[in-house]
Amino acid sequence: MTTILDSEIDSQAAFYNIAAVERDTGLSKDTLRVWERRYGFPKPQRDQHDERLYSLPDLEKLRLLRLLIDYGHRPGKIINRSTAELSQMISARTPEKSPPPELAAIIDLLLQHDVERFRNALLQALMKQGLLRFVTETVAGLNHWIGEAWLAGRIAVFDEHLYSEHIQNILRNAIIAQPGxxxxxxxxxxxxxxxxxxxxxxxxxxxxxxxxxxxxxxxxxxxxxxxxxxxxxxxxxxxxxxxxxxxxxxxxxxxxxxxxxxxxxxxxxxxxxxxxxxxxxxxxxxxxxxxxxxxxxxxxxxxxxxxxx
Amino acid sequence: MTTILDSEIDSQAAFYNIAAVERDTGLSKDTLRVWERRYGFPKPQRDQHDERLYSLPDLEKLRLLRLLIDYGHRPGKIINRSTAELSQMISARTPEKSPPPELAAIIDLLLQHDVERFRNALLQALMKQGLLRFVTETVAGLNHWIGEAWLAGRIAVFDEHLYSEHIQNILRNAIIAQPGxxxxxxxxxxxxxxxxxxxxxxxxxxxxxxxxxxxxxxxxxxxxxxxxxxxxxxxxxxxxxxxxxxxxxxxxxxxxxxxxxxxxxxxxxxxxxxxxxxxxxxxxxxxxxxxxxxxxxxxxxxxxxxxxx
DNA sequence: CGTGGTCATATGTCTTGGACAATATAAGGA
DNA sequence: TCCTTATATTGTCCAAGACATATGACCACG
Structure with missing residues (x-):
């Protein structure tokens, strides 16, 4: 078992074993091996005992592939395109729509990584609209916009994670406040x-x-x-x-x-x-x-x- | 690709494919196969195409094994003991089969499926103890007891799900209530x-x-x-x-x-x-x-x- | 023009048995 | 008692083959 630690310490370049790639991309080890066999990508280096060592660029490309496949592309059609091409496919996929004005302020705060003010904006929207309208209008609208932006790669993974956590906080807070x-x-x-x-x-x-x-x-x-x-x-x-x-x-x-x-x-x-x-x-x-x-x-x-x- | 859904649905008897067992026990597919090869357990049935079908009792025993291995036992020493023996080892490990008295009331409500009173009991504990003591004592204690009970099969899956949801509700409610x-x-x-x-x-x-x-x-x-x-x-x-x-x-x-x-x-x-x-x-x-x-x-x-x- | 069925292809997951690195245990010596 | 070394245990990786399911293309029917 070669740990990631070892491979990174021994050579300064970052290499990842197959377990690390599975963890980071969500593609199973079996899938990674069968892609290599069928399509010739990814074709990682091997260590002294023939175990796969994936490079960071491979990891990036695999992540883009995963995104496009989730959206509906077939692996065989896109796997041999360049990373730049794949990246372009993602940004070209959805025309850059700006969010509806009533949501724009909230989304701006998220994209500016202003955690406290983002939280407060959500709370204020909830107070102003009441739970029902907040859920069916604001949260539904945000979900839709964020989902599209995520697919298009216009929003960082961590921003999407933060969004999900805060919406959960607000909704669960509202749920528990209801009389039973x-x-x-x-x-x-x-x-x-x-x-x-x-x-x-x-x-x-x-x-x-x-x-x-x-x-x-x-x-x-x-x-x-x-x-x-x-x-x-x-x-x-x-x-x-x-x-x-x-x-x-x-x-x-x-x-x-x-x-x-x-x-x-x-x-x-x-x-x-x-x-x-x-x-x-x-x-x-x-x-x-x-x-x-x-x-x-x-x-x-x-x-x-x-x-x- | 046989989904878990199919295997559970098609035949009323519950069978699990190797991916489902990996998901439910946390033991990797490779580990499951190599245990079968080396120790003769688990030895699942096969479907018409020689793919493994694990039984529910196998799953139970694997859960117990996982728990005992996490506690420091070696697989080879315990894998061929009976489920009853393993279960006894676990209860022998934890002298207190019944939960500590301050948690017993809360746990009883969960096991009796009394959702409303369970929720209220948690809220009352939070009010009484304050957030810090509630988290470090009550929640930590409940987690420990529920985790053990779940691994030992003494608590239903859906009860554990319900517990997790309510604790999340309470904690997120408390978090959002904190000043900036x-x-x-x-x-x-x-x-x-x-x-x-x-x-x-x-x-x-x-x-x-x-x-x-x-x-x-x-x-x-x-x-x-x-x-x-x-x-x-x-x-x-x-x-x-x-x-x-x-x-x-x-x-x-x-x-x-x-x-x-x-x-x-x-x-x-x-x-x-x-x-x-x-x-x-x-x-x-x-x-x-x-x-x-x-x-x-x-x-x-x-x-x-x-x-x- | 849309709806549903059949077939071919694409794709992911499972199979086996061998190999070996990482970890735990036992034994020896300071 | 602590550290080092030898041995046993245990988990992960590899290869190539097989096949079930999902997808897409084609065609017929209403």
Whole structure:
């Protein structure tokens, strides 16, 4: 096992072993080896025992490739282009749109790395608009703009991380401030394994809590079996799943359909998020929510239908 | 590519492919294969194309093995013992099977799935103890007990998810309630790719903020390159990384050493968390924090050393 | 013109068995 | 008791092959 430390100390040039590259790019060791075999890139140096040593430029190019593949390009088509070309593809992908004026001030503070004032701007927007409008307008708008800017490489990774953390702080703060009354349904809120985006879930939780529903939030990536087991334990009326555009629409619909078959008919299954925004129809007994208005409407409908009990 | 979803859905009996086992136990695919070759465990079934299908009992035993190895046992010595024996070794290790009395009430509410009262109990503990004691005593104690219970299979997956969400809500609520920055250093707070545990980071952020430091929290899994780029952007004085016991000590120390070489000498590098609790020494210029007292001491030392400027 | 189905290709993950570096343990000597 | 050296243990890497799934192209149908 050659540690990164050794390789960096022995020669001043920075080299990375395959485990470090997997960690930094998210590409598995198997993928890295098979790309080398099939496409000839990356073709790292070897140490005295034939173990791969990747260079920093290789790492940069691999990161660009990862970005473009996530956006929908095929590896085989782009892997042999130069780093400069790839970089250009990313900046050319989305025309440089400036954010809508009501968000521009907040985004400016983020891009200027002014943490304190960024935090305060978010808090002020929340105070001014109230939770519902803050979530459905400001946070949704910011998410959209930041997501696009991230794909286009116009925003640094660490800025995106900081944004996500602060939005989480604000939303969770707002959620906990709500009184815990329970006139509405008990809603179990989570995502399936592979879906790591938390902000969408928190937005839904904020809206539902504000509307008086009782949320049981399990965070992201709960295995289906465990969702099934949680339903009786928490006496849940509705299971709501969130799917960001990181997951394919097919996978999202399949997951919802499977969950539907596992749960008793009395428990409703709702699905929403970017991956389902363009979906036409789901499995029978699964409700698709394409907007926050849909969500509030679904809640109202549940209350009407279950008024007798 | 067989997804975990498929293997769990297609047959009602729960089977897990090797990628799912890697994800759930933290043991690499290579390790799982070499254990099978050398020790004969785990010896999973195969599907129609000779791919491994692990059973749920295998998964349980692997979890116990992982825990005992983390405590210092050698794989070869314990791998062929029965699950019951391993389970007994763990409970023998921790004399207190029941949680300490001051935590028992809170844990009971979690295990009884009483969401509202669980939330209120946490809030009350926070009010009563103040943020510092709440974090270093209550949250640390709960983490420890829940972590052990989870690894020993005494607590449901969804309960652990719910716990994590609520602790996050409370901690982020407390963090945002702090007044702005004080006199302390600017501390960049994050974890390296592969380290997904958020609660430790939030605990540190809460303590640092309470002590008057200005935190720049990037959440989990920030690639090293992006940490390097964030340091000048946010004019950071200290980079603090968290490593839970999900990562090996070797990997944690290597990551810290690599970061040290990438950052200017004026920027301090701190590391802490379960993975480093038993580490002897780190690379030169890297400070290991083995407790929250160490953290507060390091903060004080920084203030003294940087008082003149 | 859109919708759905079939086929070919592209792509990622899994397989085996061998090799060896890093780590832990044991043994020896100051 | 502490440090050094030898030995055993253990995790990671390698190679090339295989194949399931995802994607894209083509075609037929309403």
């Amino acid at each position: 009354r329970g006139s509405g349904p008990r809603v179990l809120l989570t995502s399936l394994p592979g879906e790591k985006h938390r902000i969408g879930l928190l937005m839904v939780e904020a809206v539902l809590t504000a509307e008086g529903a009782a949320c049981v939030a399990l965070g992201t990536e709960t295995p289906i079996i465990d969702i099934k087991n949680a339903v009786p334990a928490y006496r849940v009326d509705v299971v709501a799943l969130s799917f960001s555009s990181a997951i394919t629409q097919t996978a999202a619909l399949a997951g919802l359909a499977e969950l539907r078959t596992l749960l008793p008919a009395a428990v409703e299954v709702w699905g929403g998020g970017g991956a389902l925004a363009r979906a036409r129809k789901a499995a029978p007994g699964v409700l698709l929510l394409r907007s926050f208005d849909d969500l509030r409407y679904a809640l109202e409908r549940w209350r009407v239908e279950n008024a007798q009990r | 920055r004080g006199s302390g250093p600017r501390v960049l707070l994050t974890s390296l790719p592969g380290e997904k545990h958020r609660i430790g980071l939030l605990m540190v952020e809460a303590v640092l903020t309470a002590e008057g430091a200005a935190c720049v929290a990037l959440g989990t899994e920030t690639p090293i390159i992006d940490i390097k780029n964030a340091v000048p952007a946010y004019r950071v004085d200290v980079v603090a990384l968290s490593f839970s016991s999900a990562i090996t000590q070797t990997a944690a120390l290597a990551g810290l050493a690599e970061l040290r070489t990438l950052l200017p000498a004026a920027v301090e590098v701190w590391g802490g968390g379960g993975a480093l609790a038993r580490a002897r020494k780190a690379a030169p210029g890297v400070l290991l924090l083995r407790s929250f007292d160490d953290l507060r001491y390091a903060l004080e030392r920084w203030r003294v050393e940087n008082a003149q400027r």
